[in-house]
Amino acid sequence: MLFVLPALLYVGIFHLVPVVYGLVLSFTDYDPLSRTSPDVVGFDNYVAIFSDAAFRDSLLVTGRYVLMVLPVTVALALGLALLVNRPFPGVGLVRSALYVPHIVALTAVSMVWLWMYSSNGLINEVLGWFQLPAQSWLYDEDTALPAVAAMRVWKALGSNMVLLLAGLQSIPKELYEAARVDGARRWQLFRHITLPGLRPILVYVVAMDIIFLAQGFAEIFVLTGGGPLGSTTTTNYLIYTEAFQYNRMGSASAMAFVLFAFIAGASLLAVRGMLGRRQS
């Protein structure tokens, strides 16, 4: 008990109490600027946000964002993990290079990509070499969310790759040797040994990616500010504007709990889908 007490205090004070406090706030009209005590408004905030088109749109944007990034980043990370799982000269360097984006702060990475996407930035410069017209990557409704998603794929690749690489290296080599003796080909090895062996770590990667991506904020804040026309306004970004630009903490807290339910539901669905009901 004595040994876990510091951890319990930390979790209790800095995690549990704010969550419970946030839940309480979601039933009030708390405004941090107001000098009067907040009134209890029951479920009014929850009713209001579900009748708010901006909130519904933000959930859709969040879902689209997750769907744009998740499959691409997992598939690419798996491919890269398979590639760097083989011994070749400089493999350590390649692994490190692929992991570097993960250790750079998301805000800093977003600033770099903001320049790359600008009208005179690197991407339009490269298009110019091929006589292709420059694009307004972050200011066009059709390209803004995919542009942010592309940056996030690049950012998430390294960490996913390392996790999957660890998973690959934990699969017993004897299984591959036995299968080769039985005449299994490369695809069959991948399909019947690698994928089942990677399943626990794949489930972890997918679940964690859903959790992080559905909370997308920093990249939206830096790259698009939720625009154009709300096409990149994720729920977390909307919560930020509601709470800190308009000081409606009650409504923002209600949104946060609905987002929590959304993330928990999506993660559970993914885990159950990949592991099956009994295992999950």
Next chain:
Amino acid sequence: MDVTSRMRHLRGPVALVATGALALAACSSGGGGGSGDSADSLVVWFPGTNQTEIDLVTDVIVPQFEEETGVEVEVTFADWGDLSTKLSAAFAAGTAPDVFGHGPAAIADYAVNERVEPLDGYVAQLDPDDVEDLSSALPGGQVDGVQYLIPLSMQGNMFIYDAEMFADAGLDPDAPPSTWEEIYEAAEALTVRDASGTVTRSGLLLPTHPVGTQQSFANLLLAAGGDQLSPDGTQAAFNSPEGEQALRLLVDMYSGEEPVATGLGANFMDAAAAQQPIVTGDAAIMMTVAPRATDIMAAAPDRDFRILPVPRFESADSGHALGGAGAGLMISSDSPDKDLAWQFIEYMIDPGTSEQYTEGIGAVPTRMSAVQGEYAQSSPVVQAWLEALPQFTANPNVPGWVQARDTMATYLEGALRGQATPEDTLTEMETAVNDVLAAARP
């Protein structure tokens, strides 16, 4: 297990909890806002991350103040984008600074919630000549006639143009256009398109990032003789013939049959001087503010940039633009020593300090006497802005303005992207803004 033994087992956890509680108590002490425990110290937050301003304030002005008064000042600069967030958190936590800077748009919400101190009493104690000297700036810091903010600089939107591009397009840079109709005509001549008809150089560029869109519209609306809100600030007033004229021009500029601008949604206003479209050759005429115009001219000293006089529509009597009091300082109602806080503000608006501050950041001075000063006399940019001061009209200082402004920006963006006609946009925007203002009214 006997009682003594049980006590011995409990001693460790109890000591740990007590230590934790003491540590937390230590962490939370010293709150209560601003200078808190020391009578000779002040906490001041300035808005922005302009390194020149940071260096000037922290290395020069504040040390001068500290030396003259013996007061210790702790200065923090907060990024404009995070300023309101940090202030809200600080007010909620009871740790708001004694003095903080902000733009006039934010005053009303702080005033309504009694978070800022009325400064009328302090202003009344100023020398009448000083008050007269500051008379063009002070009204911009008032809500319902009560002074809450003391502006440190003036602001306003004007247009900078490239004289060589004018000459190349067959226009006379010495006789620039003076009405919006003439400006648009010039912009058509200055616009460069590629073979597919895509604009590659904007003839005329107005900001269209979220806050910029509202500023661009307000600028045109005022030039057309319209107003954003009713005189009492409770109702939208932009759904008018003037509003339609303003929005139609803005829409034509970006998405009309022959657009003269490109880069819809891009925030060029906050870009570095060397990245400004007029410096990179991506625009021929561009809206800007005084400090940025100063930076632009410094960034490309070999180019011939000039400032257009404030334009009007042909249907209007005189030119008007969005402007007036710029960012200024307020005193938190929670400050334990408001007199000391005022002492700092008074020092900042002292003629010498004010000139030093505005010159350091390339801003427009708040004092009318500054027109004769060395700084204004030596800067064509500041001269142009000072001459235009009577033509500037500020955004309204009413509760809910920040959200009303953002709401306007959303609807205006829809119009610029062809989602609604200017007429429908103005009608829907009027309803939405009226709802915001009604909800924010105390």
